[in-house]
Amino acid sequence: MAERAYEILPGNHGTRVKVNVRGSAVLRIPRLNRGTAFTPEERRRLGLVGLLPAHSTPLEGQLHRTYQRFLAAGNPLQQFAYLRGLRDRNTVLFYRLVSEHLEEMMPIIYTPTIGDAILEFSMMFRQVNGVFLNINAPEVIDESLLAIGRRPEDVDIVIVTDSEGILGIGDQGVGGVEICLGKKSLYTAAAGVDPNRMVPVVLDVGTDNLRLLNDDLYLGLRQARVRGERYDAFIEEFVAGVQRVFPHAMIHWEDFGADNAHRILTTYRDKVCTFNDDVQGTAAVVGAAALAGVRAKGEKLSAQRVVIHGAGTAGIGIADLLVDLMVAEGLTPEQVRQRFWVTASRGLVTDAPGAKARDFQRPYGRAHGEVEHWTLDEPGHIGLADVVRNVHPTILIGTSAQPGSFTQEIVTDLASHTERPIIMPLSNPTSLVEATPAHLLEWTSGRALIATGSPFDPVRYEGVEYTIAQANNAFIFPGLGLGVSVCRASRVTDGMIGAAAQALASLVRISRPGQSILPALNDLRRVSATVAIAVAKAAEAEGVAGEPLTDPVQEVFDAMWQPVYPELIIED
Structure with a gap:
């Protein structure tokens, strides 16, 4: 599977990768693929000779080309589709492009455009890098989580929705997986959380959306939304499955209905590392x-x-x-x-x-x-x-x-x-x-x-x-997730949430009329790092940090994945 086709070696920000595959397989793995940026020597050693046009284009040239393609897309939904395709082809290029144009592209890869993409999910379906769990098959939760190809120590965050409270459009069934993919993109673009260390999950418990139930193309369970004891038992099975398969992962709950969101958070917040972004x-x-x-x-x-x-x-x-x-x-x-x-x-x-x-x-x-x-x-x-x-x-x-x-x-x-x-x-x-x-x-x-x-x-x-x-929640959740992963927190406490709020507020200096009471969205990397440091320190102070902090600033910075093409270790 793709994750075993290469090995991320210890080094600065994960920028050294050992490649274990050759030929066209390299181009099919987004984390390895760099398209026309492969040098002639890399092409020879990786078996790519003849599979790409002759001229090598550096990352800067690719950024210019992809940005122009983005601008040429006819409407926001077409821009979303273009960026999604880029993400699925070339991890580094996608995140570098989004990071350099974050304020402009955030409304495309997340709200509001992602709402339109969710409405069209079944019609526009293409394979997504996420996990689909359905309430009629709880016995395969572990198997399904393992199928994503990650080892237990390789996952820091599991982002999950049951799609009942998607944005302002409500119950959207399995299409809600797109909201988890959008959150994953922001974790990386805003805070440098390694995209390979997150797993998006949708819990398919049915839907009460009659439009979906009567749509021949709808891809989720054709049944009314399950509630009550059976629903709670499925959530319990899911939480236990994550604990078994990815024991260090924070569970990020996203867009659950109000009653379920509060009940789930209350039930698990003192038992596992869990965070509800909407709450x-x-x-x-x-x-x-x-x-x-x-x-x-x-x-x-x-x-x-x-x-x-x-x-x-x-x-x-x-x-x-x-x-x-x-x-x-x-x-x-x-x-x-x-x-x-x-x-x-x-x-x-x-x-x-x-x-x-x-x-x-x-x-x-x-x-x-x-x-x-x-x-x-x-x-x-x-x-x-x-x-x-x-x-x-x-x-x-x-x-x-x-x-x-x-x-x-x-x-x-x-x-x-x-x-x-x-x-x-x-x-x-x-x-x-x-x-x-x-x-x-x-x-x-x-x-x-x-x-x-x-x-x-x-x-x-x-x-x-x-x-x-x-x-925008993007001021908080990326940095919080980064801070949790840096210190291996076993819980997300109220003190850690308060520390995140205080850290964000500390970045605001209002000295003239008309100034914003929050930072600019184009400053998210600095914001997220500041939040992460405060969260990790709060976790240590409250006794829930699994790893001691010796130099929080350096440790947070070192944990932030950078969207640059890594050094390739190619053994002939």
Whole structure:
């Protein structure tokens, strides 16, 4: 199999590779293939004479050629297809190209374009370098994981989805494997995690998407989504399988439904090394934006009043981390929770008789006696406008997927009670955003500190250009995964997530009006290294690091794979 066709030798950043195959097999292995960049001598020794055009093109020339091809693609989905094909042909060239144009290409290899690719997965199918596990065959989990061709010590991260909560498009069955492949690409492009040391996995538990079930080309199980005890047993089998086959790997959960995401994280976080990006990654990047925002105001996070509109996976994950960050400033958890108000589909979460709330929302339920005398727009229903009017929050966060729900009335009310409100409309894609940055700046007379979930162009208001921070999880998860792998952490603790948020916030220096409260996406390599160092140090401090740290900066740097053609060791 491909991984046994070559051996990555000890050396600087994995740049020495012993090649054990010859001829056309070399060109079929993405990690070995360098296409027209093979020198005449390498072609002779590897049996490639006659298999490539005569002229050798260095990596720089290949980068120019591939970038022009990328630009010539007709639309984002065609650009995605081109980059996917390049990734499957030439590992180094793909990651070098993406790394040099990361801000431009991230929306193509990940959100929002990857959502369109997932919708077309069965129609556009081509073999993917991932693992498909289905709930009707739990007995072959180990066999399936082994089929990827990695040895136990060769895998640092397993990225897995059950595809129920894909981006803003919901249940997408086995097509969700593309989200795991996209995350894998960002781990490498942003943090230098070796692409060979990650395994994307999709758990096929059926789908409730009737479009897919009635599509003759759909490639997943033709059955309704399995839930309940059988689902939980399958998850347990999967976790046990990963522990047996790849005992050092962190399990990265991606795009699970809200109830499953929280339950799985709660069940396994103290048992195995596991991380949920939608809960913990989103929380960390939003926590960093909040920290940077309050520091720009000269205030403490623990002095803020926080309203979160959308008490789902992301919203409650954000609340949990903000609680931890406030507790670190000296308050008790009970004191801190009194500074939070969260709304769900039925309005403000309370403990009123008959009020319905999910288990993970209950810690944030407000006492019925506190709100029973509020004047409401609609008797019996406490909506977002009611909460803002009565609470006077200083931070307003949207994870509701309710477009336009941060209305002019709500925002002007908010801004009338706080000089510099922090407002984060985080719902993706752009069509679901709670308010646009342009409107928020207009309604707050340019005083709002803003972070969004989707990318927005800079906004000019009253002669000032405002750079809009994008609260993209790519600021957190690549560095976190790198830090975990460097220190061989046995768990991902709340302290490590908090350290990641603090590290990201430390990179922000707001010295003039209009500056972003998060770094630029084109600075991700530095961001990821900073996050990785903080995560590894936190793991060691909390006693969950398997490897001692002697020089964290050097150890993190040495672990970052570089997209350069390696020295080839060719034995004649």
